[in-house]
Amino acid sequence: MAYDDAMRRYEPVLGLETHVELGTASKMFCSCATEFGAAPNTQVCPVCLALPGSLPVVNGTAVESAIRLGLALNCSIASWCRFARKNYFYPDMPKNYQISQHDEPLCTDGYLDVVVDTPEGPREFRVEIERVHMEEDTGKTSHVGGATGRIHGADYSIVDYNRAGIPLLEIVTRPIEHTGDLAPQVARAYVAELRDLVRSLGISDVRMEEGSLRCDVNVSLMPRGADEWGTRSETKNVNSLRSVERAVRSEIERQAGVLDAGGRVAQETRHFQENIGRSISGRSKEEAQDYRYFPDPDLVPVAPSAEWVEELRAGLPELPAAKRSRVKREWELSDEELRDLVNADAIDLVAATVDAGASPTDARKWWLNELSRRATESETELSALPITPAQVARVIALVTEGTLTNKLARQVVDGVLNGEGDPDTVVEARGLTVVSDDSALGAAVDQAIADNPDIAEKIRGGKVAAAGALVGAVMKATRGQADAGRARELILERLGAQ
Amino acid sequence: MTSTDLIRMSAAELGAAIGSGETSSVEATEAYLDRIADVDGDVHAFLHVDRETALEQARAVDARRAAGEETGPLAGVPIAHKDVFTTTDMPTTAASKILEGWRPPYDATVTSRLRDAGLVILGKTNMDEFAMGSSTENSAYGVSRNPWDLSRVPGGSSGGSSAAVAAFEAPLATGTDTGGSIRQPAAVCGLVGAKPTYGGSSRYGMIAFASSLDTPGPLARTVLDAALLHEAVSGHDPKDSTSIDAPVPPVVEAARRADVEGLRIGVVKEFGGEGYQAGVLQRFQEAVELLESLGAKVVEVSCPAFDAALDAFYLIAPSECSSNLARFDAMRYGLRVGDDGTRSAEEVMALTRAEGFGPEVKRRIMLGTYALSSGYYDAYYGSAQQVRTLIKRDFDAAFDNVDVLVSPTAPTTAFPIGERVGDPMAMYRADLCTVPANLAGNAALSVPCGLAPEDGLPVGLQVMAPALADDRTYRVGAALEAALGNKDNGALLNKNAFAV
Ligand SMILES: [Zn+2]
Numbered sequence: 001m002a003y004d005d006a007m008r009r010y011e012p013v014l015g016l017e018t019h020v021e022l023g024t025a026s027k028m029f030c031s032c033a034t035e036f037g038a039a040p041n042t043q044v045c046p047v048c049l050a051l052p053g054s055l056p057v058v059n060g061t062a063v064e065s066a067i068r069l070g071l072a073l074n075c076s077i078a079s080w081c082r083f084a085r086k087n088y089f090y091p092d093m094p095k096n097y098q099i100s101q102h103d104e105p106l107c108t109d110g111y112l113d114v115v116v117d118t119p120e121g122p123r124e125f126r127v128e129i130e131r132v133h134m135e136e137d138t139g140k141t142s143h144v145g146g147a148t149g150r151i152h153g154a155d156y157s158i159v160d161y162n163r164a165g166i167p168l169l170e171i172v173t174r175p176i177e178h179t180g181d182l183a184p185q186v187a188r189a190y191v192a193e194l195r196d197l198v199r200s201l202g203i204s205d206v207r208m209e210e211g212s213l214r215c216d217v218n219v220s221l222m223p224r225g226a227d228e229w230g231t232r233s234e235t236k237n238v239n240s241l242r243s244v245e246r247a248v249r250s251e252i253e254r255q256a257g258v259l260d261a262g263g264r265v266a267q268e269t270r271h272f273q274e275n276i277g278r279s280i281s282g283r284s285k286e287e288a289q290d291y292r293y294f295p296d297p298d299l300v301p302v303a304p305s306a307e308w309v310e311e312l313r314a315g316l317p318e319l320p321a322a323k324r325s326r327v328k329r330e331w332e333l334s335d336e337e338l339r340d341l342v343n344a345d346a347i348d349l350v351a352a353t354v355d356a357g358a359s360p361t362d363a364r365k366w367w368l369n370e371l372s373r374r375a376t377e378s379e380t381e382l383s384a385l386p387i388t389p390a391q392v393a394r395v396i397a398l399v400t401e402g403t404l405t406n407k408l409a410r411q412v413v414d415g416v417l418n419g420e421g422d423p424d425t426v427v428e429a430r431g432l433t434v435v436s437d438d439s440a441l442g443a444a445v446d447q448a449i450a451d452n453p454d455i456a457e458k459i460r461g462g463k464v465a466a467a468g469a470l471v472g473a474v475m476k477a478t479r480g481q482a483d484a485g486r487a488r489e490l491i492l493e494r495l496g497a498q
Numbered sequence: 499m500t501s502t503d504l505i506r507m508s509a510a511e512l513g514a515a516i517g518s519g520e521t522s523s524v525e526a527t528e529a530y531l532d533r534i535a536d537v538d539g540d541v542h543a544f545l546h547v548d549r550e551t552a553l554e555q556a557r558a559v560d561a562r563r564a565a566g567e568e569t570g571p572l573a574g575v576p577i578a579h580k581d582v583f584t585t586t587d588m589p590t591t592a593a594s595k596i597l598e599g600w601r602p603p604y605d606a607t608v609t610s611r612l613r614d615a616g617l618v619i620l621g622k623t624n625m626d627e628f629a630m631g632s633s634t635e636n637s638a639y640g641v642s643r644n645p646w647d648l649s650r651v652p653g654g655s656s657g658g659s660s661a662a663v664a665a666f667e668a669p670l671a672t673g674t675d676t677g678g679s680i681r682q683p684a685a686v687c688g689l690v691g692a693k694p695t696y697g698g699s700s701r702y703g704m705i706a707f708a709s710s711l712d713t714p715g716p717l718a719r720t721v722l723d724a725a726l727l728h729e730a731v732s733g734h735d736p737k738d739s740t741s742i743d744a745p746v747p748p749v750v751e752a753a754r755r756a757d758v759e760g761l762r763i764g765v766v767k768e769f770g771g772e773g774y775q776a777g778v779l780q781r782f783q784e785a786v787e788l789l790e791s792l793g794a795k796v797v798e799v800s801c802p803a804f805d806a807a808l809d810a811f812y813l814i815a816p817s818e819c820s821s822n823l824a825r826f827d828a829m830r831y832g833l834r835v836g837d838d839g840t841r842s843a844e845e846v847m848a849l850t851r852a853e854g855f856g857p858e859v860k861r862r863i864m865l866g867t868y869a870l871s872s873g874y875y876d877a878y879y880g881s882a883q884q885v886r887t888l889i890k891r892d893f894d895a896a897f898d899n900v901d902v903l904v905s906p907t908a909p910t911t912a913f914p915i916g917e918r919v920g921d922p923m924a925m926y927r928a929d930l931c932t933v934p935a936n937l938a939g940n941a942a943l944s945v946p947c948g949l950a951p952e953d954g955l956p957v958g959l960q961v962m963a964p965a966l967a968d969d970r971t972y973r974v975g976a977a978l979e980a981a982l983g984n985k986d987n988g989a990l991l992n993k994n995a996f997a998v
Contacts, residue, residue, distance in 0.1 A: 046604050050825040052597065053584045053606055053703040057739045085821050087870070091843045096824035157843065159829070292870035294879060297710035297818055299739050 003249055006221075006256030007181040013229050014176040014187055014248065015218035016127075018194060020169045021137065021211070022065050023204045028136040028167035029056030029099065036210055040160035048165035050094035055298050058083075062134060062167040063106070063302055064312065065203035069169060070107025070132045071313045072197050080303045081106050083134070083296040088289050092139035092159050100135035100170075102293040106302060107132035112197070113321065114189040116182050117339060123182070127190045128174040139164040175229070183219075183252065188245040191215055192345075195241075196320040199348075208240050209381075215244055217272075219251040221259060230255070231265040235279045238272045250278035320347075327351060331360035344372055346382055352389035358396040366392055370410060374417060387416045394423040407480060408432045434483045438490065441474070441482055445490045448473040459495045467491050501529040502998050509575050509669040509723040516574035517563070523556035523574030527618050530576045534620065534667045537996060542642050543652075543662035545581050546588055547621035552576065555618045562616070572726055573616030578668035580659050581622035582629055583609050583714070584703040588619070592705045593637040593658075594627045596826045596833045596854030606703020607735045608672060608714050615730040620668055624658030627856045628823065629679055629707040631655050632928035635919055636858040643915070644687060645996040646955055650912040653683030653928070655707075659717050660687040665996040670727050671717040676707050677811050678908070678932025680715045681944035685907035685958025688946045688990050690724040690975060691717045692749075693932075695965045696939030697742035699728075700735030706822040708815035709740075711936040719991055720984075721945060721976040725753035728968070744966060747941075752969035756976035758792050763974070764799030764900035769931045775910040777950025781957040782906045785947035788981050789904075789974065799896045799903060803888035804934045810889070811933040812926060813869050813882035819859075820866030826854065861922065890938045897964045902974055905931045907944040907958030935962050943971035945978055946990050956990065 027034055030047035046054040070077050084102035110129035115122045140163050145155025171194060179186045195206045195213055206213045220232035233255070238247045255265050270279035318326070327347060328338045331354075341347050346367045353363035367382065371392070375382045395412055398404040404412060404427070415426030427433060448470045449456045458466045467488055474487040504512065504526050515521045531549050538544055559574040584590045584602035591597040605613070612619060626636035634642040634657030642657045644650040645665035652661035656673030660683035663671050673680035675693035684691025692715045699714045706712060716727035728749050735741040765786055770779055790796045828834040828850035829843070836849035855863070869878035896903055908928055918925040935942035944958040959978065963970040984990045991997070 046602075049830055051584075051602065051604070051831065052590070052592070052600070052705040052825070053582075053602070053701075054604075055702050055738050057737060087821050087824060089824065089827065089844070089847060091827075091829055091847075094825065094830065096827055097821050156839075290872045292821070292867065292872070292875075294817060294821070294870055294875070297708075297740075298706075 001253050001256040001260060003181070003253055006252050009224060010221040010252070010256050010259070011177075011224050011226070012179065012183040012248070012252050013220045013222065013232070014173075014179065014183055015232070016173045016176075016187060016190060017216040017218070018171045018191065019214045020069075020171065020198055020204050020206060021213070022062055022167040022169060023202075024059055024061045024065065024167055026059060027165035028059050028062055028134070029165055032165065034166050036212075038162055040162060043162040044164070048094065049161055056099060056296075058299060058302065059167060063304070065167075065201070066106050066132060066134050066169050067304055067309060067312050068201050068316065069171070069198065069203060070110065071309070072201055072316060072319055073107070073110035073112055073129050073132060073171070075107035075110030075129060075132060077304060077309050078104065078106050078108070078302075079306065080301050082301045083299045084293045085296045087292040090138070091157065092141040092161075092164070094139065094161060094164050098135060098138065099296055099299070101133035105131040105133035112190065112193055114186065114193045116185045116189050118182065122335060122339070125176075125179065125186050125189070127176055127186070130172045130174045132169055132171050135168050135170060137163050137166040137168050184245040184248040187217060187248045188241050191244050192241055193320065200317055200320050200323070202317070211239065214239055217244060217247050217251070219248060219255065220265070221252065221255045230259070231267050233265060233268055233270050235270045235272050236282065239274070243272055243274060246277045247272045247279060254278070323347065323351075331364070337364070340368055344368055344382060346372075349382060349389055353393045353396075356390040356393035358393040362396045362400070363392065366396060370413060374413075385417065386419065387413065391416050391423055398423060398427065402483070403427070403433055405434055405483065408434060432481065434481055438486070441478075441487060441490060444474045444477045444482065445470075445487060445494060447477060449491070449494060456495055459491070459497050462497065464492065464497055467497075499525070501532060504529040505533055505666045505669070506998055507669070508720045509572060509718060510720070510726060512669055513571045513573060513575045513726070516559075517569060517571070519563075523559040523616075523618060524553060526574065527552050527556035527576050527620070530620055530668060537665050538667060540643065540648060541645055541661050541665045541667065541996070542640055543578065543623055543658045543665060543667055544621045545591065545593065545624050545639055545658065548588055551587050552618055552620050555613075559616045559618065570615050570730070572670075572730055575617055575670065576620045576668055577612060577617045577727075578621065578623045578659055578662040578671040579609065579612065579619045580625055580656055580672045580674060582625060582674050582705045583672060584705070585609050585619065585622065588622055590622065590705070591639075592628045593625045593639055594854065594856070594859070595638040596850065597831075598833060600832055602703075604703060607700035607737060608731045609703060611731045612672070617670070617730070623656070623662055623671060626655035626657070627859050628705065628819070629655040629674055629676055629712075630819070630858050630862055632678070632682055632925055633913070633915070633918070634658060635915065636856055638856055641915055644912045646688065646912065646994045648995070650914050650955070651686070653686040653908075653912065655679040656683045656691075656717060660684055660689055660691070663687070663689055663717050663719060664991060664994060666991075666998050669719065670723060672727075672731070673715055673717045674704055674707075675713050675715055675932075675936065676711045676815060677936050678929040680717060681932050681942060681958065681960060682908045682928055684717055684944045685946075685960075686912035686956060688956030688994065689717050689719060690721050690943065690945050690979070691715065692724050692728055692943040692968070692971065693935060693941070694728060694732055694968055695742070695747075695941045696936070697740050698746070698941070698966070698968065699732045700738040700741050702735055702737040706818075708818040709822060710818060711811075711815060713936070721756075721972055721979050722750070722753040724943070725749040725972050742966070747966055747968040749969050749972045752972040753976045755973055756980050758789055758794040758974055758977045761794045761902065761970075761973065762900040763789060763794045763796045764896055764903045765796060766804065766903050766905040767798050767800045768802065768804045769905035773909055773927065773930075774906065775950060775952070777952045778906050778908070778910060778957050781948040781950060782959055785959045785978055785982075786904060789978060792977055792981060797900060799900060801889075801892035801896055801903075801934070803885060803892045806885045807889055807934045807937055808926060808930055810882040810885035810937060811929065812865070813878050814886065814937070816862040816866030817869045817879050818866065820863045820870065823855075823859065823863055826851065858922070886937045889934050893934070893938045893940060893962075893964070901963070902970050903962040904974070905960050905962075907931060907960040911950045911953055911955035911957060931960055939965055941965065941968035941971050943975050945975035946982070946984055947978060948982065949990075949993070
């Protein structure tokens, strides 16, 4: 069913469960390294391989990260809580249970305010957070052969346990109601805001494309005016902001279609398919696994002291919402300008560029125009471009002081992105300085006049507009390195036409 | 010194003789290896003996001593090591087929501490599979036999360890105690066995049965030997999050002090009467009177929740084991059955577990899986935890008035092989008196208190003390040992069929 039709008849209720892989140097329960992309099964030990007799020990930094996120999400922090075992068999889970938290999460009852753009202007929604808890990641299975790439039908499967035991935080919202047709945008804005929050705390690099932030999206529909929620589906592993939005939208459309046809929505797990933009049915939750949770007897309870929690609260950095209000004020931005920066995920980059000496206007212009275009071209995130804010600031400075034209500056950026070094190195190596030295420029101007006597005559006769052709010739002769303004001045001066 | 002299010595004496140069670790180790070669065919205490590795360790200790290095009281003394502890130089199976031939890439903390103390590991001892049992009849590799009577069990689960020490195949052995698995085999073999305070000895590298109950500890012929081994393997270990960061209680000093003057001893009222062998109760009663005559103040103490301890234990231990044993799935190590390219990973896991686990292990995994299931959790696991709390309260209340509690260690002497195999409930009753200390995490120790008149088999007296007061159990044990004249050279043990 078309989205608009669906929204006329049904009201969605959302729920989001987000897993954030923490950026701790070691795993959740052992001292193995956590580096992304290492050769398979090189970051493993008796504990994370679940060898007989091995025992977990909690990573204190992971607990600290969890508390800091809880505080940033306005949660209460438990003074005493335990880990629980979630028991189920799966080949990529070494112990065949996952150490998680069940009915005693570390952080509870918080909220996160998010802003969604509407035609009537920005609108704020408060997303309530039910809990934030700690757990460990599983290994990664690759299924070789077979048509589906899933375990069933595969010829064989191989498991990489490097990821097994990487610390995760799971952030669970309470049901999000009353979003109306903004549900997809609210879901996206929530995930984006959470990502920024996590990043500002420095507890994870939150790279969705590397799976360090993963989302499960719950959606149910109820007829408009009803007060009882419908049956919900859970769409697993939605791994980009765009997909979050698409997953919610397509699931609303799908469920509305089912309900309208008189059917009932199955309580099931669905898998989002990036390529087709919607989800396919996974296992039914009605034959749900019994995870047989119980407190993990291998681990002592986590009992953060009130003093420690307050110390961590006092040490929180400026959070994204506060930062947005501040830069809006300091950089004198309109709502739209701020929105563009937020949408491009460029506030931190611009701020760092400003800190390195650029003006907010120039910094914003470079990141939102030229560099955004490069990021789009290379299908990467802005922050993943191989150029630093300090390098961008230097390029801007070179333009401001007249060493580079905008056109040359773009070539310098090319060089930096190519890995040719800092802006100054690129300028020198590529010989990109502006030719504004009058003697060098003068020779090119004289040559252009000599080569184009007809045009020169017109200019002498007062047709100043014809100077453009000679400026073009000068630029060509200097391979674009001339300062066009100065060239024009010299041409007019020599031809006595000011 | 003859081989017989060497193997009759207590571990403390042998350590001193090696330390003074009267003998060497190599001599002692050879004497024990020869003894094992002679008698283990009958006793079957060991699953694995490695002569060359043992002698290599012995030579290293002798070399250290020759170089003038200061070595500890047990340096050079041979030891039998329960096959539940990982060892890099010997296989580790927990007496299960599912781990047949597995060579761990790491040493358990207890193993490392044995090595650090210069103890020479002779081999790995038999046990009930995954420490589940009271007789070693659940071993996948055959039953161990009680040196007092080869037709009887040596207790369990640390039955290979108790049989080895009682048959003079080793002066010391390690054990693990989840519900009585050190104390009960010690009792039925005429040995001293201690279950340290939970968290007092590291569980790292000890293959788990029930994590909240499992405790490594010593088996020995004398109280002092047990104390020396207790001290050597205990103390804080950052690799075990439940390990207590506190000094090891002064157990060696207490074993040497051996007096009970003024000590308040509570006799647990609930342990006695029906279901207890008359000779066991008789020897226990006599031992209590002897302690009183040595100056202890004896009172009767009621701990009503202890009556429910066994039931709680058989919910909590299987629940934890059902999860602990999930890792044996054929994926990374151990047995793999049915992987012929036609079966899924799940099918291979199921086939492997069906073939690799013995019946008692399966029974407990099923019990535990059921007890943790949604809808049953509160009634089973939940209420068992409540009983656990009540047991702790009973202990706390008792220790407000007495320094230690005593009871028989086991209701009967060693029972005949095969007698209880078809009757799990009868088998479980062997742990009746020992499980409360595991559920509460207290210190406890079993010390011989004579032979039952009706069958001439050893009887053990159990001493229980508050957590981290392990030294009190050694004080009582040592006092009783001295008063009974069992102190020297295994005087009691020399009445057994394998006397030397
Ligand atoms: Zn590891």
